[in-house]
Amino acid sequence: MNSCRTSTADTQQALTQAETLCQQRGVRLTDLRRRVLEIIWSSTTALGAYAILDVLREDGRQGASAPPTVYRALDFLLEQGLIHRLVSLNVFTVCHQPGNPHNGQFLICQDCGHVNEMNNLEIDHLLRAETDGCGFETRTRIVEILGRCSKCLEESARHD
Amino acid sequence: MNSCRTSTADTQQALTQAETLCQQRGVRLTDLRRRVLEIIWSSTTALGAYAILDVLREDGRQGASAPPTVYRALDFLLEQGLIHRLVSLNVFTVCHQPGNPHNGQFLICQDCGHVNEMNNLEIDHLLRAETDGCGFETRTRIVEILGRCSKCLEESARHD
DNA sequence: TATGAAATGTTATTATATAACATGACAGGA
DNA sequence: TCCTGTCATGTTATATAATAACATTTCATA
Ligand SMILES: [Zn+2]
Ligand SMILES: [Zn+2]
Ligand SMILES: [Zn+2]
Ligand SMILES: [Zn+2]
Numbered sequence: 001m002n003s004c005r006t007s008t009a010d011t012q013q014a015l016t017q018a019e020t021l022c023q024q025r026g027v028r029l030t031d032l033r034r035r036v037l038e039i040i041w042s043s044t045t046a047l048g049a050y051a052i053l054d055v056l057r058e059d060g061r062q063g064a065s066a067p068p069t070v071y072r073a074l075d076f077l078l079e080q081g082l083i084h085r086l087v088s089l090n091v092f093t094v095c096h097q098p099g100n101p102h103n104g105q106f107l108i109c110q111d112c113g114h115v116n117e118m119n120n121l122e123i124d125h126l127l128r129a130e131t132d133g134c135g136f137e138t139r140t141r142i143v144e145i146l147g148r149c150s151k152c153l154e155e156s157a158r159h160d
Numbered sequence: 161m162n163s164c165r166t167s168t169a170d171t172q173q174a175l176t177q178a179e180t181l182c183q184q185r186g187v188r189l190t191d192l193r194r195r196v197l198e199i200i201w202s203s204t205t206a207l208g209a210y211a212i213l214d215v216l217r218e219d220g221r222q223g224a225s226a227p228p229t230v231y232r233a234l235d236f237l238l239e240q241g242l243i244h245r246l247v248s249l250n251v252f253t254v255c256h257q258p259g260n261p262h263n264g265q266f267l268i269c270q271d272c273g274h275v276n277e278m279n280n281l282e283i284d285h286l287l288r289a290e291t292d293g294c295g296f297e298t299r300t301r302i303v304e305i306l307g308r309c310s311k312c313l314e315e316s317a318r319h320d
Numbered sequence: 321t322a323t324g325a326a327a328t329g330t331t332a333t334t335a336t337a338t339a340a341c342a343t344g345a346c347a348g349g350a
Numbered sequence: 351t352c353c354t355g356t357c358a359t360g361t362t363a364t365a366t367a368a369t370a371a372c373a374t375t376t377c378a379t380a
Pocket of ligand 2: 109110111148151153
């Protein structure tokens with residue numbers, strides 16, 4: 001698995017957008033929170049809390065060496081819709097449409113770790129129809145699909 | 161939250177069906193595995209591995225007091241499609257249609273813990289269409305919806 | 321610059337899951 | 351019946367994920 005995105009332009013743009021959103025909302029994107037967001041954006045794969053913690057430790061920043069530090073930052077980023085949590089793997093990944101709250105559907109490659117976030121409204125509607133039919137009040141929708149991405153499929157086909 | 165199903169008839173029927181399925185497949189539904197399945201069926205709410213372990217300990221059976229015991233039994237039951245794992249809560253719940261493998265969609269009440277398993281084929285088809293469009297090969301589909309069930313909604317409405 | 325609220329630091333603990341190896345149960349063949 | 355290999359379970363230790371509780375620092379603003 002690649003461990004770094006090829007371009008940091010996306011990351012910089014995302015950080016700028018996050019800064020803007022937080023200002024508009026009157027919440028503080030502190031150094032720590034920005035750094036955690038940057039770490040997640042800088043990885044091609046979704047990261048677990050302790051993997052993020054390792055990077056913070058490499059930073060050599062004062063403190064930042066204990067789990068609560070990273071979990072609190074992650075909680076903030078989740079609240080602000082800047083990242084998503086993938087419950088099937090206990091990892092965190094970036095959101096490409098912060099600003100408009102959504103649940104999303106995630107295609108997760110078990111070979112290369114790549115995560116593809118979809119936002120298919122049809123699926124949302126269908127799930128809503130299903131819950132409405134049961135009189136169920138939805139708070140959170142989780143749709144995660146595990147398997148192999150097209151790239152890894154081609155890769156393995158070449159080696160046959 | 162209620163901790164026991166009102167009827168044990170469902171449980172007995174489920175155990176019988178499990179026995180039959182395992183015989184057909186040439187796998188062994190041992191005492192331990194059957195007991196774990198019974199424990200899950202006997203609860204109105206989905207149970208975590210350690211909650212199941214607590215019950216096994218109450219049984220006073222020799223051994224059965226360590227995590228691997230229950231995780232191995234759970235792995236077997238999952239493989240045989242006799243139970244489902246809810247990743248959003250790290251808990252296990254019964255399956256009402258063992259025998260035909262499926263992913264299912266789960267409505268999970270965060271107030272009373274009740275789990276409602278749906279098997280809406282439209283949703284399956286829509287998700288399949290989406291992944292096919294991306295050239296993604298699906299191995300596991302996770303659909304879990306967290307919120308409040310109709311019963312708990314009515315309950316809370318009465319107290320307003 | 322005083323003050324309170326929010327954020328972070330710090331230590332300890334809880335919760336969930338697996339690794340590794342020993343022992344026991346059981347089916348099929350000698 | 352006894353051997354033998356496989357599967358299942360017992361057992362100890364550890365890995366991994368998340369939170370509780372309290373101390374200290376930062377920061378806006380009064
Ligand atoms: Zn998103
Ligand atoms: Zn891949
Ligand atoms: Zn099912
Ligand atoms: Zn309920």
